[in-house]
Amino acid sequence: MSDHTEKNVDEVTGVETTGHSWDGIQELNNPMPRWWLWTLYATIVWGIAYTIAFPAWPLISGATTGVLGWSTRANVAQDIKAHDAKNGSLVEQLLTTEMDSLPEDPDLLRYAVARGGAVFKAQCSQCHGSGAAGFKGYPNLLDDDWLWGGSMDGITYTVRHGIRNETDDDARYTAMPAFGELLDKDQIRAAAEYVYSLSNDDAEPELAATGQQLYGEQCAACHGDTGRGDREQGAPNLADAIWLYGGDRETLIQTITYSRFGIMPAWGQRLIEADVRAVSAYVHGLGGGE
Amino acid sequence: MTQTTPPPLYAAQEPVFPRKVSGTFRRLKWWIMLVTLGIYYLLPWIRWDRGPNLPDQAVLLDMAGRRFYFFWIEIWPHEFYFVAGLLVMAGLGLFLFTSALGRVWCGYTCPQTVWTDLFILVERWVEGDRNARVRLWKAKWDFHKWRLRLTKWAIWLGIAMATGGAWVFYFTDAPTLARDLLRFEAHPIAYGTIAVLTATTFVFGGFLREQVCIYMCPWPRIQAAMMDPDTITVAYRDWRGEPRGKHRKAVQAEDAAPLGDCIDCMACVNVCPMGIDIRDGQQMECITCALCIDACDDVMDKIGKPRGLIDYLALSDEPAERAGAAPKPVWKHILRPRTLFYTALWSLVGVGLIYALFMRSDIELAVSPLRNPTYVTLSDGSIRNIYDVRMRNKHAEARVFQLSVTGDTGVRLQLEGQADRRSILVPADQTFMQRVYVTAPRQDPAAKQVRSDIRIWIEDTATGTRASQATTFNGKAE
Structure with a gap:
């Protein structure tokens, strides 16, 4: 296939060949610079070191954790903790402010509505819809009509105690005869x-x-x-x-x-107090709050 | 089959020791270096008053605030097409200059060339000219060599740090950052960026030099597509110079063939920062820095021959020059369909950008209808649609925007959380989101149609400037 000889030089280009020839075609040897080779070796070393330092190799369950202990999950947890710490005073205010006077503090209201939006998506949207437009039997929270009251306090009471449930003695309760x-x-x-x-x-x-x-x-x-x-x-x-x-x-x-008998759980029993207040503020702000 | 060692596939870098040269092109390159480096180092320090709410740095890429300031121009993220357009213009400009004048970018203005030039200047100050540097390179590492090397590296490192330092000043207020950097209070990213750019400048300018052009940069490969025989580029008139020879009198005395003008003094090779011989013809390594022209002209002057043995010339002139005829004038080479086409494209993009720059509005709005649900029925039977209106105030002070709605029907507009007011204060240089309710009375056509066209308006109450956005109102189809 190929022949190695002392030194072959291509006549046309004057470039040394590798001595390899296939069907009479010579392979020229324009050598790469040596630093290029060392760079390649360096990237290999870097690559290996990286997989040791950071999570990399897939195992049966999970992956190698890396000696630096870096983890996206831990980073997120840390971020959440930092945000919680930063919001600490707002949460404190939210817990102590009268619900009806919440709109007087725009910063607090903005925080409550943003927090309540997240709670709503997770807890309320299953019945009331992600856009809060409700379904048949599940009230639309965007309009200006309220069965039990649309003030900040009224909504908060409904959220906290629920409607016609059997777990909260203070639940709003009436029944229409059949x-x-x-x-x-x-x-x-x-x-x-x-x-x-x-x-x-x-x-x-x-x-x-x-x-x-x-x-x-x-x-x-x-x-x-x-x-x-x-x-x-x-x-x-x-x-x-x-x-x-x-x-x-x-x-x-x-x-x-x-007759009809719509039921809503008492969210005061399921959510922490701050979330009850926040989601009430969110619902109040959807367009029909009084 | 003979069994011998195969030739090595990797070669050590051959050091290049460019000799000092003076002449027209060297002077031009000094001036270009002065101007380009001057702009680079000093631009972040120029102040430009924009009022109390905006930064006063003339050129600032404010990543955190998502604004780009260039003297009187302020670019928002949604106007990124200006940057894209400028990049397109830069590309087309590069095509234009390459097709007309070869690799002028490489030879005169590429940062790699400019900084390498500066580093070689330092090298010459510290270690002497070519011969002294070759001697020093071969000398063993004694005190003298260490002293010179360390001095050179220290100056290089200073330049490299200044280069990396200048870079970060473009991204945040330069005086503040400079103070923070010196007090070690700046953000780690600032130090990291400076460190990386210091390292690359130091290594690329001091050690890799021509290797960057030959092995790293894609442009030498691409530029061949932009060049043709009419391109003016640095070349050797071999028809005038060959056969080359040193001992003219001795050779002529032997009554051999007459020699050309090239006396094979190697001046062109010795000054070449790429370490090549231009007399071998056009080659990928040549960045057309034109220093060989200066070197050769100097020699031609000394031996009393006309200048231009190595010169800027178009290869298409070769047959004419060989035949002893005059070459085409330069402007005929440069003005040809290809360069005119590039110029036209370049101008077209440029005019478009200038038009866009002066036509943009100071206030803008974007309307997103909320589609979940498409409409809300209110207790009195009227139909409400909800919209998120994003209002953009590009002024340097807060402005009060008045909102309104128009349409063929009696729709009314109301701001969320504002029962009576229809105006809202939009802070300076910000986009402000306001949720609005548009309501159609029960008997209004818009309340009964699946869709009606409406238009939401904002008016800057300070100037009366208006902007609007068409959108759709969804009614309750019966």
Whole structure:
């Protein structure tokens, strides 16, 4: 294949060849500088040293940890600790400030809302949606309608104690009767028609008139004479454009017949106090806070 | 098959000892060195008053604040296209100069060339000219050699540290940083950057020199694509110089063939910082520093021959010159389609950038509609859309921006957390995010259409300047 001879010089270029020739083609030898070779060796040494110093080699479970003990996880933990320390005074303020006066301190409010946003994404978005727009049966927190109150204090109470749960004695609790056991179907249809007429123009007047009488007897105690609801009892406003389960006739009949019983956990039992306050501030700031 | 040792695949670096030279191009290179190094070292120290809220350094790359200041121009991160455009212009400029004048960048203005030139100057001050340096190199390491070497290295190190030091001044307020550096209170990154650049300057300028050009830099390989026979470059008129010979009288007395103008004095080789012989023709190592021209002209003057045996010339002139005719004038070489094309491209980008620079607004806004959910129904049946409006105040003082919305319908705008006010104070030189609610009444067409076009406006109440951004309002489709 190749021949080594004393010294071959290519005639055309005047460059020494390696003595290798393939099918008459000579390989010229333009030697690399020696420092280049040493640089290569240095990078190899560096590479080996690096894998010893830092986490590198994959093992069955995990990887070598490296003698310097560097770890991204530890760095993050340290960062979090540093941030916690920096936010210490804000947390202190958050825990001692009256919720209703929180908006008076913009810095504190900004901290609370930012913290609450993270809590909301982790704990609340499963039911209320990541954008807080809710679903059927899970209230939309962006609008200006509140079942139990939309003030900072009202929201905080709801978050802390929850609604109709069995774990917190202070939970907000009311139950609407299932009128399917009390009224016949025609009566329910009439009552539904009246409720429908409160926020729509196309109701049947006669049926609604019948329903109005029934409403006065059965519903007005909680929902009010004009259907404006009662936050003391968590009774929804029936005259506005917002419906938790739906405002069409069919859904209204279903709601009156079987009643509804939405439950929310008492987050005061699950979250630390600062997070309860923060997430309440966040919800208050979503657009409907009062 | 004969079995002998194969030739070595690696070679030791051959030291180059460039001799002192003087002449037109050497003078030009001194001036260029003075100007380029002067700019590099002094620019961060020039002050430029921008008012109390902005830094007063004329040229500042404020990474932490994400601003680039260049005298009266301030570049924000979203205007990075200015930097990209300048880089494109630098590239096209390099193409233009290379196609017209060969490797002028390498020979005159490349930092590697300029700093190496400076380091060689120091070397000559300390150790003497070429012959003395060759002797010193061969001498054994006695007190004398150590003294000279250490003196040279110390000066090099000083220059290298000043170079690394000057670099960091471009990134933060120079006087403050200089004081912090001297008190050992500066950030470790500043010291680290200085250390790295000191090391590279010291090693590249002092020891690697031509090796950087030959083995590290990609430009020698690329530049061949930009050059053609009309490119003016440093070359040897072998038709005039050959056959070369030293003892002219003796040779002529023997009645042999007449000799050329080259007396083979090796002046061109001795002054070459790349350690090559230009008489071998165009070669990759040549950075066209033109010092061989100065050296040869000097010799030609002494022996009474015309200058220009080694000269800037276009290879396409060779046949004419061989035939004894006059070469084409220089401007005919330089003005050719290729260089005109590069110039046109370069100017086009430049004009575009200048246009963009003077057309940019002092206030800007970006509107991002919140799509989760697309709309919110309020208790009175009106429909609300939520937008994040990012307002940019490029002024050096805080300004009050008035927000408003326009559209074909009766939509209203409200600031989050501000029931009544529609104006907001945007701090100086900042982008400020304000969430706004746009609401359409229940019976408004926008409340009933899937989408309507609206436009959100900001007005700088101090100047009346307005800016707007079109966006979409989502209604409740029935």
